[in-house]
Amino acid sequence: MLLRPDETFIDKATKRAERVFPRGIDWQTFSSQLPGKEVFANSVLDPAIGIGGDLAMKTFAAADWQNWVSTTQISLFELGTRVGMPQLEGTGLAEGMSHVYTTLGSTINTIKNFEDPAEMLPELLKNTAIQILQMVCQSNIVTQTVAQVLAVAVWAVDVGRAQVEANLGKNISFPPLQTEDPATDTWQVNRVFEVFRSKGTGGVVYPDGGIEPASNADYTSFYLPAYKHHQPWQFQHRAQGLAAQQGHPKESRGPKGDAQYQFDPGDASTFGFMPGTTTSLRVLQASYRFYQAVRATVGVDRYSLICRGEDKPCYKTTKTFDGKRDCRQCVRAESVWPVEGLGWAYGGAPLNATTPGENVGSFYPSTNKLLSNLLDMVARPGPLLYTIDVELIHSAWKKSFEQFWEFAASEWRRHNGAGWRGLISRLATFMTAFEVDDELRLGGREPAMPVSLISSPREADFKVAFSNSIFSQIIAPFCRDLAAMQLHYLDAVEVAYIPPGAGALYYAGSIRKNKLGDHFTTARRELLGSTKRMLIDLRQVSDPDYRAELERVGVKASPVKQSLHGSPGVGGQQLLAPDIKPRRAPGRPKVSRASPFEGAVELVQRAAAAQLKVSRAKPKVARATPPSKKTNTGLALGVAAGSVLLTAAGIMHLRRMTDD
Amino acid sequence: MPPLSSRGLSLGLLCALLSCQAPPDLTADLNEYQTAINDANGAACDCPMDLGYDSIVECDEAVGTVTNDDVQCLADVLDGNEDAGKDYLDCANSAYRFYVQCLQSNPNCQDGWYDDCASDLTAQVAGCPQLSSDLRPMFMACVE
Structure with a gap:
């Protein structure tokens, strides 16, 4: 069902005709909310993330969520006014759609205030706009979006930490x-909307x-x-x-x-x-x-150990070992793969x-979420x-x-x-x-x-x-x-x-x-x-x-x-010739x-666990609480690391919840 | 008149220059040839009915791709005949570029458009400096 750009509906509370879509056109241009520029100046990520300072995962997640809200609002406007939207059960389309523009933005507060993704989800689901989106997509859009937002946030925080430790460019996964691939996430998203308009x-x-x-x-x-x-x-x-x-x-x-x-x-x-x-x-x-350290704090050993059999030793530091020679190089396994102990790496x-x-x-991230939701x-x-x-x-x-x-x-x-x-x-x-x-x-x-x-x-x-x-x-x-x-x-x-x-x-x-x-x-x-x-x-x-x-x-x-549109039986999906046993x-x-960042998130999770074991071996390291449980160990590493641990686990949990 | 030894040196230098002159590097031309033919096939298949196919999918499957191995094959054929190869490729690449432009300016798949573009291409390629009769079949076999 199509909507006019100036579509109105009668608001039940005010008894007045209200517009479905916001006035003006500024909101129809996407602009990434990811802050800062200093970290990824030459990367495809938007002029992005001043994580080097005190910006943490929540800030990044909130910015990424805000981007998603913006792309969702623009894309629903474009689709609703050009191609049409499916009927919504229990509410008129115009009224339902209006929530996406009036209440979806408020979900950002929930994202900012979360400590645990599992607690955040029910809170988000209370939002009317989210409920409408679940109906429009007929999928568990909120959990999958939250999972993606968190995955990219955890990854970004890890990148930020590497930056803080002056190791940018060699120890991170970006x-x-x-x-030059055409520009930034912002450019890509706006280009998607341009194509939307030109092909529709x-x-x-x-x-x-x-x-x-x-x-x-x-x-x-x-x-x-x-x-x-x-x-x-x-x-x-x-x-x-x-x-x-x-x-x-x-x-x-x-x-x-x-x-x-x-x-x-x-x-x-x-x-x-x-x-x-x-x-x-x-x-x-x-x-x-x-071979690089996954985390800058993890030391790598310098020389190859014993080499027997067919493999030739490299006798190189891990920093100079570039894999060009077919030789055997011993490295701390954590540095190449987030497991404990020493391991062999081969050219x-x-x-x-x-x-x-x-x-x-x-x-x-925003382009991907936009096209995925579409x-x-x-x-x-x-x-x-x-x-x-x-x-x-x-x-x-x-x-x-x-x-x-x-x-x-x-x-x-x-x-x-x-x-x-x-x-x-x-x-x-x-x-x-x-x-x-x-x-x-x-x-x-x-x-x-x-x-x-x-x-x-x-x-x-x-x-x-x-x-x-x-x-x-x-x-x-x-x-x-x-x-x-x-x-x-x-x-x-x-x-x-x-x-x-x-x-x-x-x-x-x-x-x-x-x-x-x-x-x-x-x-x-x-x-x-x-x-x-x-x-x-x-x-x-x-x-x-x-x-x-x-x-x-x-x-x-x-x-x-x-x-009456949206009422039971008033839809277009009745099969033309129902058999005695209708086709399934x-x-x-x-x-x-x-999420494409899930691998990176798992690496962070495992690296954090490995780091914890190192810290346990050092009695001088202060711990807030005994590391008896995973969540407690997270706290011992500080708030940020704790969030990372929890969130990494949360992402895994969320992903399982998103299976339709 | 310069002394004999000096003249000999000059001639030697000239000969050395002439004999050591490297043949033209065809890498860029061959890459362009590969891109142009693949682009042309893709553009032609945008109107599959003109080529006798019912769908873009069928057409794409049928016309194939000039692969990197095919380009290597072309380079091997032209090895030792770089000058002739360059003359031909320069001209053919230009013809294919026009051909692609011609095909792309037909978004509605008008009847007869493809035939006009194709006959222009044939005429232009026929007017190019040709490879020798022994090279030509080998050259064409690489991309067929």
């Missing part, structure tokens, strides 16, 4: 090589007024690979490491005489958000520096999964269901991942050196997914990463199977389920409301010649001959040709009062809700 315009005028709905709403590009997916992947050589993306980057000279890379995102209308995940795939990066061997390196796409709204019965072409998304991602596997195998053969292969292996970890406790996780700097998904440089070939790719594990099943859902709901009265130009069904002004397009034509024809056609609200039929056909077969302007509606596509 993109160390980034030069139209000129259809309703019989009752002047709304111009999105007659060509095609939001497929949000979920296509960010770079041209028909180009092969290429390496980019950097001063401190290696990066990879699809297509040839343009190299130019930076202001300080250094090389700068300009990535080629085409017309920047594709964002690389991977359906079924919570992150986008952008440039992949890996550093030449292989390019499997442990190199700990190499600093990232999928830069993880570092667009996809939640798309992947449910309603007006948005047909705004994306699932077939194209599936095909593009398949091609992108296949090209990566081809690239990795080819480069593997080209380079024999363990260091090179180690970097390729490292980059490939970002393209994999694996299952832990029945839950899919993306590969990367993950403590739980199975060794089988890390190709050993000692092997002659790149050996990670394509079946372990994110595409095979997550994207393809997601697309399959969403395509089944699109096909199923064509047999509902709602088929009449699909605007001409909807991305899944139309291309270049014509109905697509595929299974979905054919079924759409058939379903509309059958609806014209069915008595169910009388349930159609003619005012909502935005396709003028189909509206004329409906009028021809006797359908009048809405038989349902506007105020397909389930919603499964989404891996794990």
